[in-house]
Amino acid sequence: MNSSRRFPVVKIADIRPELRQLQRRAFLRNTLSLGGLTLLTGCDLSTNSGVDAALKSILRFDDKLQGALFNGRRLAPTYPPSAVTRPFRFNAYYPEWQVRGVPDGWRLEVAGRISQRGAWTIPALRALPQVEQITRHICIEGWSQIGRWSGVPLRAFLQRIGADLRAPFVSFRCFDGYSTSIDMASALHPQTLLALDFDRQPLAPEWGAPVRLRIPTKLGFKSAKNLQAIEVTRTFPGGFWENQGYDWFSGV
């Protein structure tokens, strides 16, 4: 495992320009924009205003529509190895220098509506059938890149742990503080993987070590890295970005 990986110590002086930029950004977010002035205020999903409530209810309608549009047999396009993007862009809700190494004694926990309890080690996950994919990772910000991942199809894993496949949600919790959740239909899609390798190497911490979700039928933020626990549930789990206003289904 990669828990021994060391990251450089960062001094406050090294990141002062970034800190200043963040402060400025927070200030600007709190001031009125032209859009806000001309097209109603209180429209950034952070308030309880009627406008925000309307936006959120339309997002829920969009989610239903996206669920209906989703075809469990339609595959995301795959690409030849020559198309893989190099260097691959790092992305997380924190900068790269804050990437966490794998905690000592890490195990993948499983919970909720399942019959086979017990945590999983990496060798146990590697003993399950593995598949490889070269697919496009599309970020909600608009950029995209092509990567190569391999690992256990989530469908096979869910069957192995005796998951209730009629439960509507599969939730993912990560040891870096991140979380997300997906619908069961997308969880059972053949290209949805618990990825162990990136570009034919065991995942490094910045790419989600020791195991991550890779789901090419959804936007990139749904492919949670650094997994700690998977839960099959009937209760809507939300997620790190979803709770702040990113559209929950986020299918592509």
Next chain:
Amino acid sequence: MPLHRQPTVSAAHPGTIRLLHWVWVYAIGCMVFSGLQIYNASPSLPFTFPRWIGLGGWLGAALAWHFSAMWLLAVTGMVYLAYGFISGHFQRDFGVPNPRLVSRDLRAALTFRLGHRLGHYNAVQRLLYISVIAALLLQVVTGLAIWKPVQLGALVNLFGGYPIARNIHLANMFLIVAFVIVHVVLVGIFPRTLVSMIVGLPAEPKS
């Protein structure tokens, strides 16, 4: 036509068009300003838009605006297309102008000699309106393609794949904004059209 009906002078801008027009000012405004904010999250060209112009304040809210206002635009767009064909507005006013007339009217327009009669569309206007309707349709189609590049894979392939489709969506937005600028300048030159778009002035006789 029933005999008892008096021939009336029809409005240059019928009520349906006036209503749709002002709904679109709002809907297209929401789409463009939230779109600029979305673009700023990851610029594909070497510039960003000033922060104060964006709608939503951050990416998540901008997307919520974009994916909400799109319904207003789509529904009113379909109402408009249905109205245009059923009322005969498209057949009457938006026939594709012949290039000779376009070049004649364009030359007149550029030398400020092209007149404007409420309720009648000269060749330059026809060309502009046909173009902006086509651009709006293209914007809907490229928007669908980049919203659902897997589920609507055939559509995104038609535009050369996801990254190219995204840039077409952006470039086409600039065309729509350019139309709006030209449109507003022309309204400034013929302010009666603005009055007519609000209260519905009668169409002027054809010269």
